[in-house]
Every structure is written in C-alpha cells, then in structure tokens.
Amino acid sequence: MTTHQTIRRLSRIAALVGLALAAGVTAAADGKAALQALPEAKPGNADMIELGKHLFFDTRLSGDQGVSCASCHNPEKGFADGQALSAGYPSTEYFRNAPTLINSRFKNVFMWDGRLDGNDMGTLVRDMLTEAHTMNMDSRLMQERLTQVPEYVALWQKFRKDDINGMRVYGVVGEYVKTLVSQNAPIDRFLKGDGSALSSQQKDGYEVFNGKGGCVACHNGPLASDGERHRTGVPENPEVLKNPNRTITMLRHYSTSGMPNYMNARTDVGFYAISKDKADIGKFATPSLRELKSTAPYMHNGMFDSLDKVVDFYDQGGGQGSELKPLGLTSSEKSALVAFLEAMSGDSLNVAAPKLPDYQPRQFGKN
Numbered sequence: 001m002t003t004h005q006t007i008r009r010l011s012r013i014a015a016l017v018g019l020a021l022a023a024g025v026t027a028a029a030d031g032k033a034a035l036q037a038l039p040e041a042k043p044g045n046a047d048m049i050e051l052g053k054h055l056f057f058d059t060r061l062s063g064d065q066g067v068s069c070a071s072c073h074n075p076e077k078g079f080a081d082g083q084a085l086s087a088g089y090p091s092t093e094y095f096r097n098a099p100t101l102i103n104s105r106f107k108n109v110f111m112w113d114g115r116l117d118g119n120d121m122g123t124l125v126r127d128m129l130t131e132a133h134t135m136n137m138d139s140r141l142m143q144e145r146l147t148q149v150p151e152y153v154a155l156w157q158k159f160r161k162d163d164i165n166g167m168r169v170y171g172v173v174g175e176y177v178k179t180l181v182s183q184n185a186p187i188d189r190f191l192k193g194d195g196s197a198l199s200s201q202q203k204d205g206y207e208v209f210n211g212k213g214g215c216v217a218c219h220n221g222p223l224a225s226d227g228e229r230h231r232t233g234v235p236e237n238p239e240v241l242k243n244p245n246r247t248i249t250m251l252r253h254y255s256t257s258g259m260p261n262y263m264n265a266r267t268d269v270g271f272y273a274i275s276k277d278k279a280d281i282g283k284f285a286t287p288s289l290r291e292l293k294s295t296a297p298y299m300h301n302g303m304f305d306s307l308d309k310v311v312d313f314y315d316q317g318g319g320q321g322s323e324l325k326p327l328g329l330t331s332s333e334k335s336a337l338v339a340f341l342e343a344m345s346g347d348s349l350n351v352a353a354p355k356l357p358d359y360q361p362r363q364f365g366k367n
C-alpha cells in the first residue's frame with residue numbers, strides 16, 4: 001500500500017468514527033451503553049400542527065364518533081390513559097396498556113411488541129384510526145365528515161391548495177403528535193453539564209442504574225431504550241382472560257398476525273406473534289423511561305402501579321423465564337433508583353382541548 005493509500009484509508013476511518021459520534025449512537029466514550037440527552041426537535045409546519053391538534057381531540061375521527069386520540073392518550077395523564085389495560089374502541093376492549101405519546105418522534109420501534117417501526121408517523125396514525133379495536137374509522141367517511149366542517153377546510157387550505165384528503169389526514173395528525181416532546185427534564189440538564197440538576201439521592205440512583213442495577217444495558221440512548229425486544233417475565237394480567245372482550249381482541253391480533261396455532265394461546269406472547277420465532281415468546285420492546293411520573297401503571301399490561309413495585313420486580317430478577325438476574329439492592333439503593341427514574345420526567349405537557357368547530361353541511365351547489 002502506498003503512503004497515499006494509507007493516509008486515505010486512515011482518513012476514511014476517522015470520518016466514519018466522526019459520523020458514528022455525530023449520529024449519537026448509544027455508546028459513551030468508553031464504549032459502554034449510556035443515557036443521552038434528548039436531541040433538538042425540528043419544528044414542524046405550524047398550520048398543519050394547528051389542524052392536527054384539533055383532529056387529535058375530535059371524536060368525529062372515530063367510526064361511532066365516540067372516541068378521539070385523546071380518549072386513550074389523554075394530555076392530563078401524560079398522553080396515556082392511567083389504566084392498566086386500554087379501554088379500546090367502544091364495544092371492544094383492548095388487552096394491553098395505552099402508552100404515552102410523548103417523545104414518539106424519537107422512537108424507532110413502536111407498540112409494546114415492537115411490531116411497527118417509526119419511519120413514518122402517518123402509518124402509525126392510520127393504524128390507530130382504522131383498526132377495529134381503536135377508532136374503527138373508514139377513511140372515506142372521515143374525509144366526508146371533515147369536509148363538512150368549514151373551519152377544517154379553511155385550516156387545511158392554509159397548507160395545501162386541494163380538498164381534504166383522508167389519506168393525508170394521517171400525516172396531519174402525526175405532525176401534531178411529533179410536537180409532544182419532553183421539556184426541561186432534570187436528566188437532560190444534568191447530561192448537558194448542570195451537575196446541580198440532580199439531587200444527591202438521584203445521583204446515587206443514577207449510579208445504581210448504570211452499575212449494580214444493570215438498567216442501562218437495555219435502557220440507554222436519548223429515550224432510555226435500546227429499541228430491542230427482551231423477556232423480563234412481567235406476570236400476565238388476569239383481566240385479559242377474565243374478560244372475553246379482551247381475550248377476543250388478543251386472539252384477533254394473533255390471527256391477523258398469522259400466528260400458528262393461535263387459538264390455543266392464553267398468554268400475551270409479545271413479539272412471537274409477529275416474528276413466529278419461538279425464541280421471541282414473551283418478549284416486549286424496551287419502553288422509554290421518560291415521563292414515568294405521569295404514565296403509571298407500568299409495563300405492557302399495566303401490572304405495576306408504582307415505580308417501587310417495578311424496582312422490586314427487577315430486584316428479584318424479574319418474573320418467570322426472564323433474562324434478568326436478582327440484584328440484591330438495599331432499600332436505600334431502591335429508593336435512590338426510584339428518585340432517579342423520576343428525574344427523567346420533565347415539565348407537564350398538559351394542554352386543554354381546543355374548541356372544536358361544528359358540522360355545517362354545504363349548501364346545494366356550493367361544493
């Protein structure tokens with residue numbers, strides 16, 4: 001190799017290393033996984049966001065005009081719903097917990113089982129709107145309803161010159177969802193160099209998180225999630241089998257996913273329903289640990305109603321079949337860890353629902 005080639009190769013390697021650092025991969029300088037501050041979020045189109053916010057709260061986007069996004073992702077409850085298991089669309093009931101929407105824009109794996117990737121918020125919104133167990137909406141009917149609300153047509157025409165289009169509505173709602181980002185969380189101030197942002201107990205908790213607790217192995221990066229699926233052995237929520245409506249939604253999810261022999265499943269199999277690889281039975285996507293203060297109860301089925309219970313669960317090495325090992329934490333290590341988890345919550349993002357305009361069907365000849 002000539003000196004020239006060597007120099008070129010070295011500089012290419014240096015450029016790659018630089019790229020990896022700039023991309024903010026989840027490794028700290030010493031190569032280990034670490035938490036990171038939230039990246040800056042580019043502001044979206046203000047007119048689209050304004051319409052998207054109205055639609056987020058509007059029950060006319062659901063088949064029976066009974067629920068909106070905010071029914072299950074309620075701003076007063078950290079954009080979750082405060083219940084262990086989601087109510088689901090009226091007359092159905094869901095078999096998992098409704099997750100918070102805060103920081104969705106930074107996620108790359110969505111849903112508790114990680115079945116959707118996050119390249120396109122519009123696709124996620126479409127699923128929520130059209131699925132029978134969430135909003136059960138037909139997009140052509142939705143388009144016609146929205147077209148008969150003159151204020152919505154006017155808002156639409158601020159950013160597009162054509163008529164309201166059902167398919168494009170998904171992206172408009174998504175644009176609003178993308179504005180929901182944690183604000184001013186102590187952990188971000190701390191990671192950006194303000195040593196006083198965490199109390200000394202929280203700093204002890206951070207040490208447990210990174211050290212004896214081993215949390216950072218899976219909970220790393222800006223969201224405290226590795227975007228992978230793991231088996232922690234959270235116990236089944238008995239409500240799913242006690243309530244036939246919930247059992248039916250679960251089995252329907254399995255059959256739609258093409259899961260073999262699904263009729264015999266009586267547990268939440270997690271990612272297995274999607275991958276059909278037995279090694280994935282009971283695996284769930286690592287959730288973000290941001291905004292936990294307002295999003296209890298926790299886990300895919302809401303089995304723990306407090307962070308103390310979550311930490312006790314991890315201290316025991318998780319549940320049946322878990323990948324985890326018992327931790328042997330002292331009671332002061334446990335409370336420090338809980339205090340640290342709370343430092344990953346920012347200011348409240350509670351917003352009031354905007355006043356929603358009424359239907360005013362157009363006059364004959366005015367379409």
Ligand code: HEC
Pocket residue numbers: 056067068069070071072073086087088089094096097098099100101104107109110111112113124125128129133134135173174177
């Ligand atoms: C009837 C309750 C309900 C309604 C209404 C609802 N959702 Fe959801 N949403 C859920 C549940 C439950 C999940 C998790 C499903 C799962 O993991 O199996 C979810 C998941 C999501 C996710 C993925 C979050 C993540 O971190 O994985 C997004 C984004 C989302 N919903 C947005 C919306 C939007 C936008 C609307 C309105 C168009 C909406 N949802 C309406 C219950 C609801």
Ligand code: HEC
Pocket residue numbers: 112209213214215216217218219229230231232234284285286287288289292295297298299300301307310311314315323324337341
């Ligand atoms: C092997 C990977 C792994 C490790 C290690 C791990 N977690 Fe988790 N964590 C997960 C997964 C996966 C879930 C979701 C499990 C489910 O819903 O069934 C989760 C869920 C949680 C939740 C619930 C979040 C929510 O919104 O419902 C909290 C809180 C949590 N973990 C904290 C911790 C703490 C504290 C530690 C260290 C003591 C830790 N985790 C270690 C993978 C891990």
